Amino acid sequence: MSQHHVVIGAGPVGRHIAELLAERGDRVTVATRSGRDTGLRGVTHVALDASDAAALTRVTEGATALYNCANPGNYTQWEQVWPPLATSLLTTAERTGAVYAITGNLYPYGPVDGPMRPDLPDAATDHKGILRARLWADARAAHEAGRIRAVEVRAADYVGPGTGANGHITRVLPAALQGKAVSMIGRTNLPHSFTEVLDVARTLVAAADDHGSHGRTWMVPSNEPRSQRQVVTEMLASAGKPPVTVRRLPAGMLRALGLVSPMMREISDMSYQWTAPYVIDDSESRARFGIEPTPWDEVCRRTVAGLRA
Incomplete structure (x- = not known):
C-alpha cells in the first residue's frame, strides 16, 4: 500500500530520498522555500517555510515519515535559523505521528581520538557542534x-552528485579538472571518511522504515577512509585526468582570515577535522540495515558526472 512521505529540503540528500521513495511507489512531497521542481516523476513540490509549524503540519498530516534534509547554507546564521526550524519539525512530528528522520553530521562529537561511533558522547565545544548536539538531544528526549x-x-563529508560548492572535495574539483592546483584545509595526507549522498538517503529511508532502530543515531555506511589528496587524485583519474598539486591551507591561516571574515571564522572553528585522522565506524549500521556503501569507483564517477552536468 502506498504511503505518504514529506521531505524537507531539495539538496542532494533530499532529492535522493524523494527519488528512492517514488521509485518504490510511495507518494512524496518535497517542501522548500521556493517550491522548486526537482524534476522527479510523481513527486509533488510545495513552497513552504518549514519553520511555520502550522503550515508544515497541514502538509504532513497523514504522512508516514517526515525527513529533515534541511541545510541552512550560511554558517554564520545557524543560531538564528536552526532552533525555530527544529522546533517546528518536532511540533509537526508530534501533531501528525509521522516518524521524524533527521539527516545529521559528525559535528556533535567534536575533536575525537579514534573512530567515531554512535555510542560516543556528543562532546563538541564549538558552537555549531553544540547546536547540532542539542537538536538531536531535544528529538531524543521527545522520543x-x-x-x-x-x-x-x-x-561524514559528502561526495556524490549535487554536493557542488558545499562539498569539501567538490568545491575544488572544477579547478582540478582544468589541471589547476588546489588548496585543501589542514593536512592533506591524513585518513578521512567521506560519504556518498546516495548512501545517506538509503540509510535514512531504511532507518525511518525500521521502528526498532528509532531513538538513537546511526552512522551512514561509507567507504574506507582516504586522504584529501588521494580523493582528489582518484576523482581526477575517474575522469581520465592526471593528478594536480594539492596544497595545504594551514589552520593558522584560517584563524587569521577569520579575524576579518565571519565565514572563515566559522570554517576555522571546524578545522580540527582536518588536522588529525577523522574517520567513522559504521559497522552497526551495516549489520542493522544490510547496507554497503556505493563502490568507490562508482562514487568517483558519479561525483565528476554531477559536476559536469
Missing part, C-alpha cells in the same frame, strides 16, 4: 517521552 518517534543518521 523517550513517547511524544514522537525519531531517528538520526550521521554522515
Whole structure:
C-alpha cells in the first residue's frame, strides 16, 4: 500500500530520498522555500517555510515519515535559523505521528581520538557542534517521552552528485579538472571518511522504515577512509585526468582570515577535522540495515558526472 512521505529540503540528500521513495511507489512531497521542481516523476513540490509549524503540519498530516534534509547554507546564521526550524519539525512530528528522520553530521562529537561511533558522547565545544548536539538531544528526549518517534543518521563529508560548492572535495574539483592546483584545509595526507549522498538517503529511508532502530543515531555506511589528496587524485583519474598539486591551507591561516571574515571564522572553528585522522565506524549500521556503501569507483564517477552536468 502506498504511503505518504514529506521531505524537507531539495539538496542532494533530499532529492535522493524523494527519488528512492517514488521509485518504490510511495507518494512524496518535497517542501522548500521556493517550491522548486526537482524534476522527479510523481513527486509533488510545495513552497513552504518549514519553520511555520502550522503550515508544515497541514502538509504532513497523514504522512508516514517526515525527513529533515534541511541545510541552512550560511554558517554564520545557524543560531538564528536552526532552533525555530527544529522546533517546528518536532511540533509537526508530534501533531501528525509521522516518524521524524533527521539527516545529521559528525559535528556533535567534536575533536575525537579514534573512530567515531554512535555510542560516543556528543562532546563538541564549538558552537555549531553544540547546536547540532542539542537538536538531536531535544528529538531524543521527545522520543523517550513517547511524544514522537525519531531517528538520526550521521554522515561524514559528502561526495556524490549535487554536493557542488558545499562539498569539501567538490568545491575544488572544477579547478582540478582544468589541471589547476588546489588548496585543501589542514593536512592533506591524513585518513578521512567521506560519504556518498546516495548512501545517506538509503540509510535514512531504511532507518525511518525500521521502528526498532528509532531513538538513537546511526552512522551512514561509507567507504574506507582516504586522504584529501588521494580523493582528489582518484576523482581526477575517474575522469581520465592526471593528478594536480594539492596544497595545504594551514589552520593558522584560517584563524587569521577569520579575524576579518565571519565565514572563515566559522570554517576555522571546524578545522580540527582536518588536522588529525577523522574517520567513522559504521559497522552497526551495516549489520542493522544490510547496507554497503556505493563502490568507490562508482562514487568517483558519479561525483565528476554531477559536476559536469
